[in-house]
Amino acid sequence: MGNLSIPPLTELRKRRSAKWRTFPDDVLPLPVAEMDFPLAEPVAEALHEAVDRSDTGYAAPTRELAEAVRNYARRSWGWHIDADGVRTVADVGIGVVEVLRRVVSAGDRVVISPPVYEPFSWWIREVGAHVVEAPLIEGPGGWRLDPDALERAFADHATAYVLCNPHNPMGLVHRREELVALAELADRYGVHVLSDEIHAPLVLPGAEFVPFLSVSEEARRWGFSFLSASKGWNLAGLKAAVVVTADPAPKRYVDRLSPHSLYRTGHLGVLATVAALNDGGPWLADVLEALDHNRRLLADLLGKLLPEVSYRQPQAGFLAWLDFRALGRGDDPSAHLLTAARVALNAGHRYGPSGNGFARLNFGCAPETLTEALTRIAAVS
Ligand SMILES: Cc1ncc(COP(=O)(O)O)c(C=O)c1O
CATH class of the missing domain: 3.90.1150.10 (Aspartate Aminotransferase, domain 1)
Structure with missing residues (x-):
């Protein structure tokens, strides 16, 4: 083991x-x-060091986390992102809710693909939007996104889709061609795609993680990626995550997040995440x-x-x-x-x-x- x-x-x-x-x-x-x-060990050391120095104040406005995310994404997935498109938030749930608040209005329709991580529907309801389901389908080869159900839901006036990539609860890794097709649909119907990629560092032998924003221009135009070390390195209680955008259109929404979002993020979470991504x-x-x-x-x-x-x-x-x-x-x-x-x-x-x-x-x-x-x-x- x-x-x-x-x-x-x-x-x-x-x-x-x-x-x-x-x-x-x-x-x-x-x-x-x-x-x-x-x-x-590198995470424990970073935390011990901070505690030994009583370094338990607010998260600092530095680029360290954005650069650690950028370098990790390049090394792990060959995904090139710009550190300017990386924004710190307290956790993935808060990141998704805060972005939803900016892209949807009360009463809008937001799509998910159940069975999926239970809080998705809570997050959508939290911003006053309606949950619309485009369930996964199960075939002999396993579960997968259903392009027909997605198209029906998107065509029926959807504003956003919350993608789980990899997909909790069955640990499904979506394939590149499925994500390309999803991005085409998003572009055709004008649907924002919020890709929750929290489980990405935990892709197991035999599968390859494909970051949603890496698949096409359409994906970048409509997509937001949410990443965190909280699942991979077991840091959920420390509260640090990021939203990544790779196009000016979605970045404009992220730029409208509260300027205080950094101070709502755990300082220890940022230190631990940087240690995890760089040395973990x-x-x-x-x-x-x-x-x-x-x-x-x-x-x-x-x-x-x-x-x-x-x-x-x-x-x-x-x-x-x-x-x-x-x-x-x-x-x-x-x-x-x-x-x-x-x-x-x-x-x-x-x-x-x-x-x-x-x-x-x-x-x-x-x-x-x-x-x-x-x-x-x-x-x-
Ligand atoms: C798909 C998914 N998204 C988000 C979370 C929660 O992340 P956070 O604690 O950063 O909000 C989890 C936790 O298990 C999860 O499985």
């Missing part, structure tokens, strides 16, 4: 984050999207190896213990989308698993109606924890 040594559960339970304080101690918590790996590559490589191992372990465990539950190995991230429908546990199998197996998963129906009968499992944990969770689930299924 690479060079990462995950602390035992007794140690993990001393953490005070949402994953560890939402459920009683006899529950294995596999919902909240936090990973159990110890922090990357070796740690991330170990994490990807561990996640690659766990996604296969999960397939083996399901095959042996729960063959009725179907699952496609994700191409990115540490989240697995499990189909419990053959077990006849209704729309929310996670409710029974929490009570009977003392394993917490996310309820699939919260990701849209096509998530009924599914549950989302976080495998960013030790293989022993994953094995214990599946053993408990099998015992009550």
Whole structure:
């Protein structure tokens, strides 16, 4: 499992984050999207250094974060961005909401592709817009964007589309040609595309992340990309993310964000993100190896213990989308698993109606924890 040594559960339970304080101690918590790996050493050093100096004030108006993002994007994905098009925000959720506030008016229609990360619909409602669904389709080759559903939704007076790239909850990595087609539709119907790329650093072996803004002129004209180290390096509590634009038209909207948005960003988050992007590559490589191992372990465990539950190995991230429908546990199998197996998963129906009968499992944990969770689930299924 690479060079990462995950602390035992007794140690993990001393953490005070949402994953560890939402459920009683006899529950294995596999919902909240936090990973159990110890922090990357360069990140821990940057944070210790700041604390030792009592350097806990506001984030500074420097270009360090923008340059770290630019260099990381070039090294990792061959994506060339201009640091002037990188704007700091407190987190991806706030970035998306603040950009939506500027591109949509109350009552406008904003499209999503469920099953998708549950907060998308909350973010859209938060700005007074209506959620319109263009669901993913599932074929023999897996889930994918549905170009016909997208076109129907865009043609029906949509103002914006929130893309999940890679797509949570099933860890789907969209292919270049799909993104090119999406950008063409956006251009044809005048739809802003907000591409949430938070899981991009976690693309697993065998898949290639394609940044939306890298695919075409149309994508750059209509697109905004949201990036953060919070999933890749487990920094969600530190609050730092960026919005990237690569064309003057979307940049004009970002330029209208509050001048105070920098001061709402975590200073420690900025320091940790710069350390992660600049020096956290070796740690991330170990994490990807561990996640690659766990996604296969999960397939083996399901095959042996729960063959009725179907699952496609994700191409990115540490989240697995499990189909419990053959077990006849209704729309929310996670409710029974929490009570009977003392394993917490996310309820699939919260990701849209096509998530009924599914549950989302976080495998960013030790293989022993994953094995214990599946053993408990099998015992009550
Ligand atoms: C797709 C997606 N977007 C955004 C977030 C939350 O990001 P942030 O904490 O930066 O708002 C998550 C967290 O799991 C996520 O999966």
